[in-house]
Amino acid sequence: IRPLVRKQVSNLTQQAPKYFAVPASTEDEDIQAANIAEAILDAHYREDHYKQELQLCVWWGSICGSGFLKTYWDSKVKDSAGNTGKFVTENISPFYIYVPNLLTKNIEHEPYVIHAATMSVEEVKQRFGVTCQPNVNASLSILEDQFLSLVGVTRDRPHNECLVCEYWIKPGKFSLFPNGGFLRTAGDQFISFDEGWPYDHGQYPFSKFDDVESGRFYGEAFINDVVPIQREYNRTRSQIIEAKNLMAKPKLVAQRGSINPHQITSGPGQVILYTPGMQPPAPLQLPSIPTYVETEVER
Helix, strand or coil: CHHHHHHHHHHHHCCCCCCCCCCCCCCHHHHHHHHHHHHHHHHHHHHCCHHHHHHHHHHHHHHHCEEEEEEEEEEEEECCCCCEEEEEEEEECHHHEECCCCCCCCHHHCCEEEEEEEECHHHHHHHHCCCCCCCECCCCCHHHHHHHHHCCCCCCCCCCEEEEEEEEECCCCECCECCCEEEEEECCEEEEEEECCCCCCCCCCEEEEECECCCCCCCECCHHHHHHHHHHHHHHHHHHHHHHHHHHCCCEECCCCCCCHHHCCCCCCCCCCCCCCCCCCEECCCCCCCHHHHHHHHC
């Protein structure tokens, strides 16, 4: 399965994506603005490790069915020229994206999207200026930590990171937030709330890539069709190896009382003493492996 996943990721990311910006009109100013937009996107792909993030996104989609990219404006990051503020694209694990309606395929139709992540206490204080109490373990994923809490399993070691959640609420979906909003929490601390949608385009900053369409929010991975074949392949190989081991060290057939079976070992060059007048022990003849079993693995 691993070579199949690597091949698909390579096929889908070996060529750089082509960007096209459509001018708002036929005026020279709009045409020039569209050309500048294409140049900016091309530079973003070459300079900001966008290809690595895209490969991770495709990799998640190949094994989980869906991959996510998050593109947002970070006002605290400096670009190569020293200017403050740039838009950032990063891969997001599908286990860190939460939506309320799993029957909706398009993420833009969701009333809200939650992006969860874990950060150290120092990172939360540096980025957001608040001090939070750790509530998750860095060695566990968010899904594992929530599952252990659900089944009542407690960890002996103390928590060492904070669960940071971003809540993106679309306008017109909730009466409490008619204009939409953006909330952020860290552990049990409330960090910030911005009323209204932060971007003029009105879309979520998340892009979803499905491997195989499922008609639902999360797609399906092609390896779902490969797993049964892989299991049968492993089972057939195990049977061949087991038959090979039996033929290399076959069982012995001996008359009752002719030998002491407890004295027989698997060491080479052993002398087996048997009772005179009885038949000496002989290896048990096993049927050879059918040809179709060996060709089954190749097929």
